[in-house]
Amino acid sequence: MLxxxxxxxxxxxxxxxxxxxxxxxxxxVFNLKIPSLVLLAVLGSxxxxxxxxxxxxxxxxxxxxxxxxxxxxxxxxxxxxxxxRIGIYLNYSVSPYISRYLKNLSYNLDTNLYxxxxxxxxxxxxxxxxxxxxxxxxxxxxxxxxxxxxxFGFLVFYFAxxxxxxxxxxxxxxxxxxxTFPFIVAVLxxxxxxxxxxxx
Amino acid sequence: MVVKLKILxxxxxxxxxxxxxxxxxxxxxxxxLNVDEVSEGYNAYSLIKTGxxxxxxxxxxxxxxxxxxxxxxxxxxxxxxxxxxxxxAFAVKIVSALSGIAVVFFTFLIIRGRLGLLAxxxxxxxxxxIFFSRMGTEANIGxxxxxxxxxxxxxxxKETAYFPLAAxxxxxxxxxxxxxxxxxxxxxxxxxxxxxxxxLKSKKLLFIGLVIFGLTQLPHLAILKSGAFTRRLDxxxxxxxxxxxxxxxxxxxxxxxxxxxxxxxxxxxVSRSMPDLSVFxxxxxxxxxxxxxxxxxxxxxxxxKSLFLLALIAPIPAALTTDPFYSLRVFELLWTFSIVISxxxxxxxxxxxxxxxxxxxxxxxxxxxxxSFYVNYFVLYKFERSDTVRFxxxxxxxxxxxxxxxxxxxxxxxxxxxxxxxxxxxxYDPALFQKEIGEPFLDxxxxxxxxxxxxxxxxxxxxxxxxxxxxxxxQILVGDxxxxxxxxxxxxxxxxxxxLKDLSEEVSLRGYSTNPRQKCLSSPLGSVYCDRLQ
Numbered sequence: 001m002l003x004x005x006x007x008x009x010x011x012x013x014x015x016x017x018x019x020x021x022x023x024x025x026x027x028x029v030f031n032l033k034i035p036s037l038v039l040l041a042v043l044g045s046x047x048x049x050x051x052x053x054x055x056x057x058x059x060x061x062x063x064x065x066x067x068x069x070x071x072x073x074x075x076x077x078x079x080x081x082x083x084x085r086i087g088i089y090l091n092y093s094v095s096p097y098i099s100r101y102l103k104n105l106s107y108n109l110d111t112n113l114y115x116x117x118x119x120x121x122x123x124x125x126x127x128x129x130x131x132x133x134x135x136x137x138x139x140x141x142x143x144x145x146x147x148x149x150x151x152f153g154f155l156v157f158y159f160a161x162x163x164x165x166x167x168x169x170x171x172x173x174x175x176x177x178x179x180t181f182p183f184i185v186a187v188l189x190x191x192x193x194x195x196x197x198x199x200x
Numbered sequence: 201m202v203v204k205l206k207i208l209x210x211x212x213x214x215x216x217x218x219x220x221x222x223x224x225x226x227x228x229x230x231x232x233l234n235v236d237e238v239s240e241g242y243n244a245y246s247l248i249k250t251g252x253x254x255x256x257x258x259x260x261x262x263x264x265x266x267x268x269x270x271x272x273x274x275x276x277x278x279x280x281x282x283x284x285x286x287x288x289a290f291a292v293k294i295v296s297a298l299s300g301i302a303v304v305f306f307t308f309l310i311i312r313g314r315l316g317l318l319a320x321x322x323x324x325x326x327x328x329x330i331f332f333s334r335m336g337t338e339a340n341i342g343x344x345x346x347x348x349x350x351x352x353x354x355x356x357x358k359e360t361a362y363f364p365l366a367a368x369x370x371x372x373x374x375x376x377x378x379x380x381x382x383x384x385x386x387x388x389x390x391x392x393x394x395x396x397x398x399x400l401k402s403k404k405l406l407f408i409g410l411v412i413f414g415l416t417q418l419p420h421l422a423i424l425k426s427g428a429f430t431r432r433l434d435x436x437x438x439x440x441x442x443x444x445x446x447x448x449x450x451x452x453x454x455x456x457x458x459x460x461x462x463x464x465x466x467x468x469x470v471s472r473s474m475p476d477l478s479v480f481x482x483x484x485x486x487x488x489x490x491x492x493x494x495x496x497x498x499x500x501x502x503x504x505k506s507l508f509l510l511a512l513i514a515p516i517p518a519a520l521t522t523d524p525f526y527s528l529r530v531f532e533l534l535w536t537f538s539i540v541i542s543x544x545x546x547x548x549x550x551x552x553x554x555x556x557x558x559x560x561x562x563x564x565x566x567x568x569x570x571x572s573f574y575v576n577y578f579v580l581y582k583f584e585r586s587d588t589v590r591f592x593x594x595x596x597x598x599x600x601x602x603x604x605x606x607x608x609x610x611x612x613x614x615x616x617x618x619x620x621x622x623x624x625x626x627x628y629d630p631a632l633f634q635k636e637i638g639e640p641f642l643d644x645x646x647x648x649x650x651x652x653x654x655x656x657x658x659x660x661x662x663x664x665x666x667x668x669x670x671x672x673x674x675q676i677l678v679g680d681x682x683x684x685x686x687x688x689x690x691x692x693x694x695x696x697x698x699x700l701k702d703l704s705e706e707v708s709l710r711g712y713s714t715n716p717r718q719k720c721l722s723s724p725l726g727s728v729y730c731d732r733l734q
Contacts, residue, residue: 069584069704069705070580073579073580073583073584074575074579076579076583077575077578077579077582077583078575078579099476102464102482103464103465105464106459106460106463106464106465107460109458109459109460109464109485110455110458110459110460110461111454111457111458112451112454112455112458115451115454116447116450116451116454119451120451120452120455120522120523120524120525121455121460121461121465121468121524121525134447134450134451137450137454145496148489148492148493148496148497149493149496149497
């Protein structure tokens, strides 16, 4: 849990968050469901209070321009299917926000974000850093295989929930999607124990 | 019997859908040809007319093209539709479209039954599979031959007599696209090792198969030392670039398994992706995980082992290159993931007990997927990415043809293919092309990647504009806004003749007629060309 650059960076920036995430990691490893969810709610609220992605509710002039162009393309390409209240509402009032949220969500789903500082698909304007050493990747993969082959429903549920919350946070946040930290630690733990059982 | 008939009818339905999605408006969407397609098309035309490619090379082992080389099978096969339909966009892409349909068929053959139908359907509607089937790309014929080889390889584990055929097809695939050069060897080796007990019982067939595979590699050996064989790898690899190779390889390899790249973000190369749509639909991320979970739980099954083997080796060729998530290089991986997704859909749907609800969900997802593809491809891709297939260059060629009596000088700074594109669309005699343009490059066909930078095709000269001379001759200068600035227009007394916009309404080319007399009058220094005018 302490053998990674990420937790030290978090501790350095906010000891409260760092300690909270360490406790949450323990809770996940020992499959303590209710305390895990409570702590996730606390840390999630704390995170969103300070780093909520206001861009999720804002359409930039560049995007507005793109939406206007697309309005023309849809009108030409789709005809009546688009030229109605629902179609226009979807283009102007739904699509920009949904796509931004899904983009945020996808960033946090990328393994390379955690083990390779998002290389080779680094984001412009974001300070990417390697959260875990890439030599830990084999343990992570073994842990994932363990999750796929066993019954770790709560761990998967936690991960999904942490992703959904993290996607509301600013993607360029200096500390990264911190709510996924306990999940990765738990998966690494699973991987290490599986390998240890097999080989030791 | 009834079940078999039902499956057969459904298979025909899936293949029909695959055909519609791949062939409908194939010649007009996308509205043009990319650089590689232009090269394949004109080489095919040249082969039909002269038996040689555009440089005058008879039966090339690999086709020289704009600073690189193209694997040969696609171009050779394209001679058939070009012979039938002429050198049109449809003819250049049809081999790829048919390859896409063949992949759907072989997928069904590999898995069979209802799951086979579902896998075929997932491939039929997968964005990557349709998108690249509608592009004249060697990688698609590579995938079709490779999957056919994989099918016979799987069959050979039960009946070893199929092994030589599988080895032949896998060997053939190495001439279709670059990735298969590595993949075929890895698959053949890995598969034989996994099933070594079976093959050791038929050593003779194993030996024959390996000899056949070896024979298919002879053309590669013929050009091994020329530079052409490894040229592409040299261009795209990160070896010898002073970066930690192991970390780079693992990060590139791992990126091909990233849900972000597979389901959410399009390939970074705009010419090889659609706006806002990744290689799979976003909803497929859920069955993807369920499919993997199912496969991991059933890892002892022979087919599952083969699928894992393919999934593990498939990203290796692409991971050796610098480009992040280059979908064109990992078709076999995307094919494998399509199977994983179909298994996931099967698992999820089987959890829905009520039959009506199950079919409703299934049809709803199918409808949403097709609608999503239509919007992203037939609308957004067509309008927003028409510059990637040089729509305006194609329009320019029509103008130059209509205005036969005028001379055009077309700048090629931003479109290296415009010379060959002009030759293709204007059906320029390949024998003349070989003599006037290709001949100087024939001697070092395989050893040098130098290529022509100037073309003269009927009334069109394609080259960089020479501002010291061209403005003193009566002609039309054509270039994009970067090639011909407003300052140059004013300085050289040019007159706007036409403006060509791409489908996103952006001006991409402008044609200006020169006015030598006025230019000479305004020029204090004069020019030898002015003396001639007087």
